[in-house]
Amino acid sequence: MFSEWKFTAKEIAEKPDLFLSGHRACAGCAPATVLRLIMKAVRGPTIVTNATGCMEVVSSIYPYTSWAVPWIHTAFENAAANASGIESALKILKKKGKIKHEHVDVIALAGDGGTYDIGIQALSGAVERGHDFLYVLYDNEAYMNTGIQRSGGTPFGASTTTSPAGTVIPGKLQNKKPIADIMVAHEIPYVATASPFYWRDLITKARKGIEVDGPAFLHVFAPCPRGWRSDPAKSIELSRLAVETCIFPLWEAINGEYQLSTPSKVLALAPQKKKPVREYLKLQGRFRHLFTPKFEKLTEEIQRITDERWQRLLRKCGMT
Amino acid sequence: MQSVIKQEILALNGDEAVALAVKQSDVDVVAAYPITPQTIMVERFSEYVANGEVETEFVCTESEHSALTACLTASVTGARAFTASASAGLALMHEILFVTSGCRAPVVMAIANRALSAPLNIHCDHSDTMAQRDSGWIQIYVENAQEAYDSVIQAFKIAENPKVLLPVIVGLDGFTLSHTLENVKVLPDNIVRKFIGTRQLPFVMTHEGKRALFKLDPENSMSMGPIALQNYYFEFKRQQEEAMKNALEVIPQVNEEYAQISGRHYGDGLLEPYHLEDAEIATVCLGSTAGTVKTVVDELRSEGVKAGLLRLRTFRPLPVEGIIRYLQKVKAVGIMDRSMSFGGHGGPAFHEIRHTLYDIQNRPYIVNYIYGLGGRDTSPSQIHRIYENLQKIVRTDHVEHLINYVGLRE
Numbered sequence: 001m002f003s004e005w006k007f008t009a010k011e012i013a014e015k016p017d018l019f020l021s022g023h024r025a026c027a028g029c030a031p032a033t034v035l036r037l038i039m040k041a042v043r044g045p046t047i048v049t050n051a052t053g054c055m056e057v058v059s060s061i062y063p064y065t066s067w068a069v070p071w072i073h074t075a076f077e078n079a080a081a082n083a084s085g086i087e088s089a090l091k092i093l094k095k096k097g098k099i100k101h102e103h104v105d106v107i108a109l110a111g112d113g114g115t116y117d118i119g120i121q122a123l124s125g126a127v128e129r130g131h132d133f134l135y136v137l138y139d140n141e142a143y144m145n146t147g148i149q150r151s152g153g154t155p156f157g158a159s160t161t162t163s164p165a166g167t168v169i170p171g172k173l174q175n176k177k178p179i180a181d182i183m184v185a186h187e188i189p190y191v192a193t194a195s196p197f198y199w200r201d202l203i204t205k206a207r208k209g210i211e212v213d214g215p216a217f218l219h220v221f222a223p224c225p226r227g228w229r230s231d232p233a234k235s236i237e238l239s240r241l242a243v244e245t246c247i248f249p250l251w252e253a254i255n256g257e258y259q260l261s262t263p264s265k266v267l268a269l270a271p272q273k274k275k276p277v278r279e280y281l282k283l284q285g286r287f288r289h290l291f292t293p294k295f296e297k298l299t300e301e302i303q304r305i306t307d308e309r310w311q312r313l314l315r316k317c318g319m320t
Numbered sequence: 321m322q323s324v325i326k327q328e329i330l331a332l333n334g335d336e337a338v339a340l341a342v343k344q345s346d347v348d349v350v351a352a353y354p355i356t357p358q359t360i361m362v363e364r365f366s367e368y369v370a371n372g373e374v375e376t377e378f379v380c381t382e383s384e385h386s387a388l389t390a391c392l393t394a395s396v397t398g399a400r401a402f403t404a405s406a407s408a409g410l411a412l413m414h415e416i417l418f419v420t421s422g423c424r425a426p427v428v429m430a431i432a433n434r435a436l437s438a439p440l441n442i443h444c445d446h447s448d449t450m451a452q453r454d455s456g457w458i459q460i461y462v463e464n465a466q467e468a469y470d471s472v473i474q475a476f477k478i479a480e481n482p483k484v485l486l487p488v489i490v491g492l493d494g495f496t497l498s499h500t501l502e503n504v505k506v507l508p509d510n511i512v513r514k515f516i517g518t519r520q521l522p523f524v525m526t527h528e529g530k531r532a533l534f535k536l537d538p539e540n541s542m543s544m545g546p547i548a549l550q551n552y553y554f555e556f557k558r559q560q561e562e563a564m565k566n567a568l569e570v571i572p573q574v575n576e577e578y579a580q581i582s583g584r585h586y587g588d589g590l591l592e593p594y595h596l597e598d599a600e601i602a603t604v605c606l607g608s609t610a611g612t613v614k615t616v617v618d619e620l621r622s623e624g625v626k627a628g629l630l631r632l633r634t635f636r637p638l639p640v641e642g643i644i645r646y647l648q649k650v651k652a653v654g655i656m657d658r659s660m661s662f663g664g665h666g667g668p669a670f671h672e673i674r675h676t677l678y679d680i681q682n683r684p685y686i687v688n689y690i691y692g693l694g695g696r697d698t699s700p701s702q703i704h705r706i707y708e709n710l711q712k713i714v715r716t717d718h719v720e721h722l723i724n725y726v727g728l729r730e
Binding site for chain 2: 020045046047050056060062063064065067068069070071072073076077078079081082083084085086088089090091092093095098099101121122124125126128129131137177307
């Protein structure tokens with residue numbers, strides 16, 4: 001199913017970038033780092049398509065582009081449909097001898113708004129049809145491009161501009177949608193979660209998603225200092241803490257079989273190493289109100305939700 | 321000069337005629353979603369796929385929005401792409417219609433024209449395509465199943481012409497044409513293929529200054545559909561207008577070339593005049609209604625009434641020069657609209673044609689007849705009354721009602 005692709009840090013560093021510098025992303029933007037790492041996993045001729053969102057906007061301001069691969073953006077809710085059309089065209093043109101490449105990989109990129117919310121129909125349809133492409137969700141947990149509005153990917157308790165922490169309501173009242181599990185439920189061959197602190201794991205998973213025959217879904221955690229009101233220097237640290245607190249565990253589901261990836265497996269085997277969620281929450285202004293006397297109890301609620309989800313994942317991975 | 325090809329006559333409804341034309345046009349990708357009254361198109365095409373009669377990637381999408389999106393990206397990957405829809409389906413595509421024309425993707429789409437909700441209605445009017453007037457698509461309205469077949473074939477050749485490179489809608493009246501059996505003359509497969517040719521891709525300059533084919537191609541890393549702000553957006557839009565102007569030349573050329581092999585032409589491809597040479601009164605209409613109007617014109621002519629018809633085949637780009645040429649000597653013109661522009665001053669065809677004739681000297685009286693919404697039947701006797709009304713306007717030099725509703729309970 002997968003090649004035995006091995007790489008060293010040096011090889012990755014030396015591999016030419018396909019997502020080029022000069023883009024207009026903010027300081028500390030983890031999605032930009034994620035894209036750069038994803039593009040390091042590319043194995044050959046590749047076409048990339050991008051939903052509307054931060055990464056599309058910062059990378060394609062005409063007449064400039066950060067893309068060293070053929071790239072297209074069409075709209076917000078249809079990244080997976082873009083991929084469907086490209087993949088279908090490649091398939092038939094290859095069959096008719098109208099393109100020379102033996103194979104061209106297709107990658108679709110979208111943020112949480114373009115995936116959890118407005119893009120889920122196109123995504124669900126495309127994977128049901130079984131198109132061969134990798135869909136990468138870079139999840140910064142709100143509509144950052146339009147100014148930090150809540151999405152289906154925004155976690156409980158986070159303050160956004162449409163779920164502001166007020167004197168009565170403590171930020172978003174709903175939980176983050178379990179999007180990767182929803183994709184597993186589509187019975188596609190490969191689903192995984194990744195976080196840029198664990199860059200080797202991230203690149204390996206992106207490569208697996210590219211290699212697998214059929215649809216693959218990669219959910220990547222991607223801190224946004226502007227939206228999270230966090231220190232731009234701490235984005236990678238946050239992407240580590242999210243895993244260490246089990247807020248964002250790392251796992252893969254190959255043909256529906258869940259298995260924990262090493263950074264999370266370590267925590268399953270040695271639960272004492274699991275950090276309290278407060279350590280993760282306290283570094284972010286979007287959770288600042290949870291550290292006031294009025295809403296303090298909610299950090300316990302977040303701990304409870306996190307533990308529950310973690311236990312459920314352990315059961316899926318056969319680790320309880 | 322090629323001679324007219326011997327053709328088989330098949331009994332087909334409009335949808336089947338479209339499906340057959342698509343089958344013969346060597347389409348690479350068809351992506352579609354079912355909606356009445358378009359469904360027969362996709363059903364027939366699915367059968368072609370199931371029986372291995374076409375070399376086409378058929379993508380049964382989960383929505384019209386994704387259907388057009390997939391056609392758009394398939395098209396810019398170098399494929400010939402087709403979709404079909406109607407009414408609410410076309411409305412759901414609205415956003416992507418603009419993206420398709422903006423990306424200069426020559427997608428062809430057949431629309432079985434149908435009313436828009438609410439109230440829900442599955443029958444014919446032109447509200448669906450008229451609502452997409454400004455989306456940058458060429459719009460062709462056909463009179464019968466034969467023309468639906470012929471126009472889909474022509475549409476690929478028009479859309480893919482490098483001087484045009486715009487998507488095309490071929491509109492056929494829902495049920496009246498989509499579901500009604502007619503004798504349709506069909507060309508042999510190889511002749512259709514030869515007529516359209518292989519998909520032409522123009523050369524463009526990449527951001528690296530390289531000359532490259534205009535497609536998503538790993539050989540040349542082109543970025544498409546970027547963000548273009550105050551400093552560039554306007555130029556992109558102006559180029560689309562230029563392409564529409566070019567289409568005014570290309571559509572008649574294709575109409576003529578097609579006539580040479582098929583023996584059929586539709587006016588000059590843009591407008592089809594009927595007894596207009598010496599007409600004193602005339603109507604303008606789109607779609608299948610023209611068939612009924614022609615019968616009425618024949619009857620009036622036999623009574624010595626100088627009546628005529630101008631069928632607006634191509635609504636976008638609007639053939640301004642032709643409209644002026646054909647209508648400048650007419651004394652009263654009735655514009656028949658099968659859709660409404662709520663709160664506007666009459667229907668969309670009325671707006672456009674009245675505006676077009678504004679600059680000519682001694683312009684005719686121009687009045688509006690809104691008819692047939694939600695599939696309401698328009699009878700020959702109603703059309704007779706329209707011409708009587710136009711005669712009265714000429715006789716009395718007076719317009720009583722500028723905007724009239726035909727066959728409406730009031």
